[in-house]
Amino acid sequence: MSLKIENLTIYYQTIAGNVRALEDASFSLADGEIMGVAGESGCGKSTLSNSLIYLHAPMKYIRGRVFLDGEELPIHDTQKMNPFRYKKISVIPQYAMNAMNPTKKIGRMVEDLLKSRGENYKEILPEVKNRLELVKLSPDVLNMYPFELSGGMKQRMVMVISTLLDPSLLLADEVTSALDVSSQKAVAEMLVGFRDKKIVKSIMLITHDISILYQTANTIMVMYAGQLAEKASTETIIKAPRHPYTKLLISSLPTVGVRISENRLAGIPGNPPLLLNPPTGCRFRDRCPVAFAKCAEVPPFVEIEKGHFLACWKEGKAHA
Amino acid sequence: MLKIEDITKTYKTGTFGGKDLKAVKNVSFDIHDGEIVSLIGESGSGKSTIGKMILRLISTTSGKIYFNDKDVSLLKDSELKEYYRHVQGVFQDPFSTYNPIFKADRIFSVLHEEFFPHIPASEWKGRVDTALKSVGMNPAHVLNKFPHQLSGGQLQRFLIARALLLDTKFLVADEIISMLDASTRIDVLNLLSDLRSKGLSVLFITHDLSLGYYISERAVILYKGSVVEIGETKKIFDNPVHPYTRMLMSCVPRLDKKWQDVEVELTEKKPMTANGCVFYERCHSEYKLDECAHQSPALVEVEPNHSVACVCCKG
Numbered sequence: 001m002s003l004k005i006e007n008l009t010i011y012y013q014t015i016a017g018n019v020r021a022l023e024d025a026s027f028s029l030a031d032g033e034i035m036g037v038a039g040e041s042g043c044g045k046s047t048l049s050n051s052l053i054y055l056h057a058p059m060k061y062i063r064g065r066v067f068l069d070g071e072e073l074p075i076h077d078t079q080k081m082n083p084f085r086y087k088k089i090s091v092i093p094q095y096a097m098n099a100m101n102p103t104k105k106i107g108r109m110v111e112d113l114l115k116s117r118g119e120n121y122k123e124i125l126p127e128v129k130n131r132l133e134l135v136k137l138s139p140d141v142l143n144m145y146p147f148e149l150s151g152g153m154k155q156r157m158v159m160v161i162s163t164l165l166d167p168s169l170l171l172a173d174e175v176t177s178a179l180d181v182s183s184q185k186a187v188a189e190m191l192v193g194f195r196d197k198k199i200v201k202s203i204m205l206i207t208h209d210i211s212i213l214y215q216t217a218n219t220i221m222v223m224y225a226g227q228l229a230e231k232a233s234t235e236t237i238i239k240a241p242r243h244p245y246t247k248l249l250i251s252s253l254p255t256v257g258v259r260i261s262e263n264r265l266a267g268i269p270g271n272p273p274l275l276l277n278p279p280t281g282c283r284f285r286d287r288c289p290v291a292f293a294k295c296a297e298v299p300p301f302v303e304i305e306k307g308h309f310l311a312c313w314k315e316g317k318a319h320a
Numbered sequence: 321m322l323k324i325e326d327i328t329k330t331y332k333t334g335t336f337g338g339k340d341l342k343a344v345k346n347v348s349f350d351i352h353d354g355e356i357v358s359l360i361g362e363s364g365s366g367k368s369t370i371g372k373m374i375l376r377l378i379s380t381t382s383g384k385i386y387f388n389d390k391d392v393s394l395l396k397d398s399e400l401k402e403y404y405r406h407v408q409g410v411f412q413d414p415f416s417t418y419n420p421i422f423k424a425d426r427i428f429s430v431l432h433e434e435f436f437p438h439i440p441a442s443e444w445k446g447r448v449d450t451a452l453k454s455v456g457m458n459p460a461h462v463l464n465k466f467p468h469q470l471s472g473g474q475l476q477r478f479l480i481a482r483a484l485l486l487d488t489k490f491l492v493a494d495e496i497i498s499m500l501d502a503s504t505r506i507d508v509l510n511l512l513s514d515l516r517s518k519g520l521s522v523l524f525i526t527h528d529l530s531l532g533y534y535i536s537e538r539a540v541i542l543y544k545g546s547v548v549e550i551g552e553t554k555k556i557f558d559n560p561v562h563p564y565t566r567m568l569m570s571c572v573p574r575l576d577k578k579w580q581d582v583e584v585e586l587t588e589k590k591p592m593t594a595n596g597c598v599f600y601e602r603c604h605s606e607y608k609l610d611e612c613a614h615q616s617p618a619l620v621e622v623e624p625n626h627s628v629a630c631v632c633c634k635g
């Protein structure tokens with residue numbers, strides 16, 4: 001088992017109080033698994049990803065344990081996490097492609113990074129070139145500045161950099177959202193290629209674009225307002241979701257072939273709750289069409305069928 | 321309603337403005353009353369440039385834009401103000417439109433002062449409430465808040481409400497939903513469609529083809545500033561003819577079909593042939609000819625209300 005997370009709870013400390021961005025997340029990721037993480041803006045996707053790699057203020061560790069390839073990750077200690085970063089676990093942060101240092105040539109950036117990890121640039125250079133070829137970039141990019149690359153090229157460069165030391169787990173946060181459809185497809189397929197070539201063992205692919213996940217992910221985990229709602233195979237989440245939120249989310253997606261004149265889709269009435277003072281129990285409760293008294297308690301995230309996890313009192317019971 | 325005739329935009333680039341960049345090349349199309357037209361193309365294809373020329377935020381290098389048969393470039397003073405009463409734009413990033421120091425609903429009071437000083441405050445408030453309700457918001461929940469206290473979708477709907485207050489007949493909607501969540505997206509799209517049935521026309525700029533398919537009657541496919549395919553949305557999507565449109569269609573992530581094994585041509589920054597087909601370098605069509613490098617193909621009707629600019633449909 002590649003990644004195992006138990007009760008991970010992360011808050012943001014603000015003057016107004018704690019923002020409860022991730023609450024008791026427990027799930028695991030198998031070797032070779034590409035797991036999509038989906039959910040509305042602000043539901044805690046980036047918090048989950050960032051806390052696994054660099055848990056710093058105002059983020060605050062509340063509780064929970066994380067195991068990668070059987071070894072516990074000291075995520076609450078940024079110093080102790082150092083040896084794990086890039087080598088065991090690596091991230092492509094949201095907005096990374098716009099955060100590249102504009103004054104440094106790409107090659108210099110790679111060199112500095114390797115040095116900081118105690119690696120020798122010259123020795124690794126041939127492999128760097130191999131990897132560039134994998135993502136269809138010419139070695140010339142090493143002599144260029146970030147502004148000389150298009151968005152798609154930058155994103156592919158960031159992919160190469162973050163996977164150079166063959167991490168076991170790659171966290172990819174919204175890597176396709178700023179790209180147009182043809183670059184999206186290329187980048188998504190390259191990520192799958194990295195897994196197939198065993199450059200990385202497993203990938204957590206975070207995006208709110210579910211149709212991208214349908215193309216690439218083996219499983220999808222849906223989050224709502226800091227809580228896990230459902231995790232299952234991609235086919236199950238798209239074709240037979242059980243959580244009321246997942247159902248509404250999937251049915252609100254326009255896809256080519258659906259026209260408003262023939263098939264008017266519906267959104268989800270209401271807004272997600274603020275996480276500063278979230279409601280008790282299931283946080284989807286006041287938007288949920290099937291909520292009942294029991295939902296004032298937090299529904300446990302349980303396996304209702306092999307590989308299908310669900311946190312819902314109604315659906316969980318109906319199909320237990 | 322709006323007619324675009326052979327417009328071109330050349331930007332001066334380089335340190336001393338010594339280089340020319342043709343961002344939009346000889347584009348023509350029109351938008352009828354109560355019609356939504358999608359303008360689709362990849363990043364840098366010139367979509368926003370066209371939107372900005374319509375809104376007169378930038379000038380055209382050549383060509384004409386007519387609004388109800390009036391040449392937009394000639395409008396002055398009161399005529400121009402009148403134009404902005406009817407033609408409005410909403411842009412991609414709702415946050416950038418707001419000043420974080422002021423409450424978000426300040427956009428409404430500014431509008432009041434600027435366009436409707438003669439309307440008493442109480443009546444104006446009633447109008448604002450009505451506009452907010454028609455974009456699906458409860459005024460009590462959203463008024464009197466700072467931008468950071470509202471979601472992207474709410475801020476975006478504020479801007480649409482603002483356009484409604486102005487008696488907007490034509491809306492340039494530039495990537496207005498790419499920042500929004502799936503469930504909010506559909507609300508905004510449905511809203512645009514409801515407004516259309518009340519007579520609003522929309523230029524819907526997007527690079528998400530499924531959104532364009534969902535909402536628009538007609539679509540314009542833009543590549544490097546040139547229209548490569550234009551016509552009824554359904555015809556273009558069901559029967560894409562231009563090699564670029566076909567490539568786009570094969571890349572759209574769908575929920576009913578997995579990506580086919582087609583290679584995406586990633587050559588992005590190659591120099592353009594001066595007067596050949598804009599898609600020449602990336603084209604893998606079986607119909608590709610040597611002449612494509614030197615002669616840019618004109619739009620040819622391939623079926624009623626569906627035209628394509630490619631040698632493959634010349635004869």
Ligand SMILES: Nc1ncnc2c1ncn2[C@@H]1O[C@H](COP(=O)(O)OP(=O)(O)OP(=O)(O)O)[C@@H](O)[C@H]1O
Pocket residue numbers: 012013014019021039040041042043044045046047048058094208275
């Ligand atoms: N630095 C911070 N201080 C306080 N609250 C924060 C901070 N960063 C994030 N939050 C809050 O934590 C919650 C989770 O945010 P997070 O960035 O993880 O969401 P996300 O799912 O990644 O959203 P998006 O899809 O927009 O990237 C949100 O309610 C957000 O407002």
Ligand SMILES: Nc1ncnc2c1ncn2[C@@H]1O[C@H](COP(=O)(O)OP(=O)(O)OP(=O)(O)O)[C@@H](O)[C@H]1O
Pocket residue numbers: 331332333341343361362363364365366367368369370527
């Ligand atoms: N003010 C400007 N000066 C010089 N070049 C510009 C200017 N504005 C845009 N361009 C260039 O014109 C071309 C078209 O830009 P435009 O913003 O219209 O594209 P777009 O289709 O809206 O792209 P996106 O999907 O990224 O918004 C691009 O190559 C861009 O770099």
Ligand code: SF4
Pocket residue numbers: 243244245282283284285286288289290291292294295299311312313314315
């Ligand atoms: S637990 Fe209750 S409120 Fe939450 S999704 Fe299930 S039925 Fe709805």
Ligand SMILES: [Mg+2]
Pocket residue numbers: 045046047094173
């Ligand atoms: Mg995020």
Ligand SMILES: [Mg+2]
Pocket residue numbers: 367368369494
């Ligand atoms: Mg644009």
